[in-house]
Amino acid sequence: MQEQRSIGDAVAREWNNPARALFLFGCTVVLIAIVSAVAFKSPARLRFLSASNDPGAGDLDQRLQVAATLALGDRRGAVIVMDPQTGRIRAVVNPEVAFAQIFPPGSAIKPFTALAGLRSGVIDEDSRTLCREKYSHHAFQTTCSHPRDLPPLTPTEALAYSCNYYFSTVGERLSEEAFTGTLKEFGFGNKTGVNAEHEETGELRRNVWRPQNAIGEGNYFQATPLQMIDAYSALVNGGQLWVPSLAQADNFAASSRATIAVKDSDRELILKGMRGAVRYGSAEKANLYSLPLYVFGKTGTATEINGFRTHGWFVGFASQTDTDPDPQQVKLAVLVFLVRGHGFEAAEVSRSIFNEFARHSSEPAPAETHANDTTAALPSNDSGVAVSHAAQGFPDVVRVHLVRENSTHTIAFEDYVRGVMAAEGSMETEPEALKALAIAVRTYAFKNLGRHKKDGYDFCTSTHCERFRPVDAEASYVSPAVLKAVAATTGEILVDERNEPAESYFSASCGGATANLATLWGGNAPAYLRGVRDEYCTSEAHHTWTDVISQAQLARALQSDPRTNVGEHIANLNILRTDATGRAELIAIEGNRRLTVSGWDFKIIVGRALGWSILKSSRFSITHSGSNFVFHGSGFGHGLGLCQEGAHVMAERGATYRQIIGKYFPSAHVGRLNGGSNFADDLMWNRNSVDYRNLRIPVATANGWQRARAARTTLRSEHFHASYITTTSQRETEALLRLLESSRTSLLARVGAAGINVDLPLLEIYINETTGDFVGRTGQPAWAAAATKGTRIELQPLATLKRRGILETTLRHELVHTLIDAVGRGRAARWLAEGLALNLAGEGALVARYEPRPNLTTAEIEKRLANDNVNQSANDMRVAYAAAYGEVKRLLAREGEANVWRRVARGG
Numbered sequence: 001m002q003e004q005r006s007i008g009d010a011v012a013r014e015w016n017n018p019a020r021a022l023f024l025f026g027c028t029v030v031l032i033a034i035v036s037a038v039a040f041k042s043p044a045r046l047r048f049l050s051a052s053n054d055p056g057a058g059d060l061d062q063r064l065q066v067a068a069t070l071a072l073g074d075r076r077g078a079v080i081v082m083d084p085q086t087g088r089i090r091a092v093v094n095p096e097v098a099f100a101q102i103f104p105p106g107s108a109i110k111p112f113t114a115l116a117g118l119r120s121g122v123i124d125e126d127s128r129t130l131c132r133e134k135y136s137h138h139a140f141q142t143t144c145s146h147p148r149d150l151p152p153l154t155p156t157e158a159l160a161y162s163c164n165y166y167f168s169t170v171g172e173r174l175s176e177e178a179f180t181g182t183l184k185e186f187g188f189g190n191k192t193g194v195n196a197e198h199e200e201t202g203e204l205r206r207n208v209w210r211p212q213n214a215i216g217e218g219n220y221f222q223a224t225p226l227q228m229i230d231a232y233s234a235l236v237n238g239g240q241l242w243v244p245s246l247a248q249a250d251n252f253a254a255s256s257r258a259t260i261a262v263k264d265s266d267r268e269l270i271l272k273g274m275r276g277a278v279r280y281g282s283a284e285k286a287n288l289y290s291l292p293l294y295v296f297g298k299t300g301t302a303t304e305i306n307g308f309r310t311h312g313w314f315v316g317f318a319s320q321t322d323t324d325p326d327p328q329q330v331k332l333a334v335l336v337f338l339v340r341g342h343g344f345e346a347a348e349v350s351r352s353i354f355n356e357f358a359r360h361s362s363e364p365a366p367a368e369t370h371a372n373d374t375t376a377a378l379p380s381n382d383s384g385v386a387v388s389h390a391a392q393g394f395p396d397v398v399r400v401h402l403v404r405e406n407s408t409h410t411i412a413f414e415d416y417v418r419g420v421m422a423a424e425g426s427m428e429t430e431p432e433a434l435k436a437l438a439i440a441v442r443t444y445a446f447k448n449l450g451r452h453k454k455d456g457y458d459f460c461t462s463t464h465c466e467r468f469r470p471v472d473a474e475a476s477y478v479s480p481a482v483l484k485a486v487a488a489t490t491g492e493i494l495v496d497e498r499n500e501p502a503e504s505y506f507s508a509s510c511g512g513a514t515a516n517l518a519t520l521w522g523g524n525a526p527a528y529l530r531g532v533r534d535e536y537c538t539s540e541a542h543h544t545w546t547d548v549i550s551q552a553q554l555a556r557a558l559q560s561d562p563r564t565n566v567g568e569h570i571a572n573l574n575i576l577r578t579d580a581t582g583r584a585e586l587i588a589i590e591g592n593r594r595l596t597v598s599g600w601d602f603k604i605i606v607g608r609a610l611g612w613s614i615l616k617s618s619r620f621s622i623t624h625s626g627s628n629f630v631f632h633g634s635g636f637g638h639g640l641g642l643c644q645e646g647a648h649v650m651a652e653r654g655a656t657y658r659q660i661i662g663k664y665f666p667s668a669h670v671g672r673l674n675g676g677s678n679f680a681d682d683l684m685w686n687r688n689s690v691d692y693r694n695l696r697i698p699v700a701t702a703n704g705w706q707r708a709r710a711a712r713t714t715l716r717s718e719h720f721h722a723s724y725i726t727t728t729s730q731r732e733t734e735a736l737l738r739l740l741e742s743s744r745t746s747l748l749a750r751v752g753a754a755g756i757n758v759d760l761p762l763l764e765i766y767i768n769e770t771t772g773d774f775v776g777r778t779g780q781p782a783w784a785a786a787a788t789k790g791t792r793i794e795l796q797p798l799a800t801l802k803r804r805g806i807l808e809t810t811l812r813h814e815l816v817h818t819l820i821d822a823v824g825r826g827r828a829a830r831w832l833a834e835g836l837a838l839n840l841a842g843e844g845a846l847v848a849r850y851e852p853r854p855n856l857t858t859a860e861i862e863k864r865l866a867n868d869n870v871n872q873s874a875n876d877m878r879v880a881y882a883a884a885y886g887e888v889k890r891l892l893a894r895e896g897e898a899n900v901w902r903r904v905a906r907g908g
Contacts, residue, residue, distance in 0.1 A: 099225075132165055192226055277297060295316055297314055317333050328611065395413050448465070495671035505642070542645065570590070573587065574622070733767075740763075763791050823901065831883075839889060858887060
């Protein structure tokens with residue numbers, strides 16, 4: 001410590017010397033320039049906005065700038081990151097392209113086409129059109145790229161799939177006046193007024209109306225990327241068209257260009273289509289849906305004027321809500337424009353920018369396990385009497401209603417636990433904290449089975465139950481640590497002193513003391529839910545917060561609910577009673593009338609109206625400042641049970657998950673159900689003793705949960721035996737077997753050319769029904785495509801592999817592995833086996849860009865590949881595989897393939 005102070009004092013003395021200070025300042029500037037040039041190769045492309053007096057905003061702006069610059073890389077194009085609520089530009093890459101060059105919008109114009117069609121009555125929310133795949137009008141022709149077998153499309157679905165046929169037919173019926181009038185309202189054809197040196201006006205021609213104008217093709221309409229993101233922001237934020245500005249966050253005053261009337265129903269329809277584009281449509285490949293944000297957006301691919309090359313657009317937005325956001329809840333706008341690119345590629349570029357925002361945003365979405373309705377803690381039988389599940393054991397499956405998609409699915413119980421953990425534990429890094437959370441999640445799920453029995457399912461995916469995200473092979477938001485925590489605690493739940501399943505809750509942060517169930521929501525509280533002091537979360541992000549709400553704003557929020565509606569003016573606001581944990585128990589609101597409301601209900605009503613980042617908990621005090629009410633609070637969420645931030649700190653300091661559970665649930669402990677049949681333990685994770693060919697899959701029947709034989713069947717070819725679910729078509733499986741047979745013949749010929757005779761045994765191909773089944777059966781992370789052990793090849797679901805475009809390469813890769821094992825009798829080094837498999841499967845181009853520089857030695861590669869996959873991220877493994885591929889590629893160039901096969905045979 002003394003040495004550190006001496007160094008600091010010396011630096012201060014240097015800066016206090018004017019001559020020295022000038023010299024050091026000059027060196028600093030030069031150093032920054034050098035670092036920028038080295039890191040980004042093109043300093044002119046990089047424009048940092050000055051840090052504001054708000055360290056959080058300034059730091060995040062710079063991080064977004066770096067993320068945007070690195071994401072665009074060496075591509076020609078531009079990136080703009082904007083606050084859609086103010087028009088403040090938070091980051092920009094290549095402003096000369098973003099502000100001063102115009103381009104046809106392609107399909108990026110379709111939301112405005114839809115709005116013009118809705119306004120003029122050409123379409124409504126139920127207007128359906130069957131896509132004929134190809135559209136032609138005079139000399140113009142276009143083809144749709146979405147799946148061919150879709151039913152007639154609604155406007156929402158047409159936006160999601162970016163159907164050219166649908167919007168071209170809208171263009172046939174839409175008047176030029178209606179279309180052009182809508183575009184002019186949103187600022188197209190005029191400069192935005194941005195505070196930059198050069199800005200292009202754009203082009204909006206008249207009297208040349210053709211249907212293709214409605215899909216953004218031709219020279220009828222062209223815009224700058226800045227005009228595009230500004231117009232989209234007005235569409236999304238409810239109609240406020242801003243003057244964009246390169247500015248710091250502190251003291252920034254937004255300037256409005258116009259207020260546009262956008263009907264709520266029209267806006268919601270368009271945003272739903274943009275969400276569909278991210279979820280299942282034209283932007284699905286970018287995997288933006290997996291981020292811990294609500295991301296929606298629109299792609300566009302346009303053809304150059306008088307040219308044949310395309311350029312790509314993506315305009316996306318992020319909110320930290322769990323459902324379609326209100327206009328004020330949209331927090332970030334990102335535009336990516338790629339010269340000679342495609343829309344889905346632009347969406348892929350945006351992903352790292354949104355991810356950076358998610359990682360560093362100071363306003364995360366609320367992490368609740370349920371709402372304040374505690375009456376549904378246990379499901380009821382037909383007589384209405386609450387029943388205990390302790391004697392039943394864990395259910396095999398649960399019914400989950402996906403709120404956003406409005407669809408209900410039957411999934412394995414442990415798959416549901418994994419899905420909740422994917423949503424609630426995505427930011428956690430400590431294994432013991434994740435295990436504690438997994439137990440809390442599993443216990444809550446078990447205790448609350450049938451919560452939505454009257455609706456025909458067990459759980460919804462909103463915070464009324466537990467937040468949930470389906471876990472599949474593309475779910476990059478699910479870290480291997482999350483999956484490992486769920487697996488490590490399989491069968492374990494929270495039990496009380498009588499070894500009965502306990503009531504289990506968790507929240508993001510308790511703020512220094514966990515809540516008492518009785519004073520928070522009423523009723524009786526068990527001993528383990530009466531609140532404990534928490535000294536661990538006091539150093540974390542949400543320990544303290546301050547919200548300032550104007551009298552007018554608060555009055556409007558409270559008018560939204562009859563329990564708090566005291567009129568248009570609030571004269572006074574006081575906390576009448578605070579409980580022992582520091583939470584507002586009863587609040588008096590005085591206006592045209594006087595009402596009292598519980599502190600939790602007050603927090604929920606205000607949060608629902610103004611956003612969940614306002615009043616993060618009910619642990620607050622209230623003061624007055626002029627016409628404003630100032631709330632000083634701590635914590636995030638209801639504060640009951642497990643505090644996630646406190647658990648993180650405890651785990652960091654060496655606590656086990658059982659100690660964490662003991663801290664937050666005193667008198668309760670970790671246990672197992674007595675005599676219950678645990679499907680996850682007995683079947684899914686016991687890989688050594690289960691005969692999977694006779695696996696009995698549980699199903700829901702009118703009489704409850706029952707086990708039925710798995711609907712599987714088999715199909716044989718000369719050298720392969722495939723086991724698959726009967727919902728997979730026999731034709732698909734036959735095609736798979738033909739591909740395997742031809743690949744086998746080709747590979748054996750290559751080995752034979754090296755003078756090596758080898759025969760492969762009959763191979764069993766097991767096609768898993770779900771990613772959860774694959775993870776449970778193989779122990780591989782969810783991002784793995786397949787796994788081979790002995791003569792069995794385990795595959796992810798065929799639909800998943802096809803959707804990712806890797807079915808053929810995956811089969812060939814696994815087949816190469818069986819051949820390498822046969823040739824080398826299991827002695828080949830893993831770096832050689834993996835690199836050769838990647839090369840022969842044709843996967844080299846997919847991983848080559850991850851190869852580290854400088855090259856790793858074969859010993860280093862072997863060490864990295866030898867690590868347990870579950871302990872590494874997908875990117876770590878990509879780097880290791882890329883290094884192996886690079887080494888084998890160089891080996892093939894030096895020695896030739898025949899000699900490499902001989903090396904394998906020697907066990908080299």
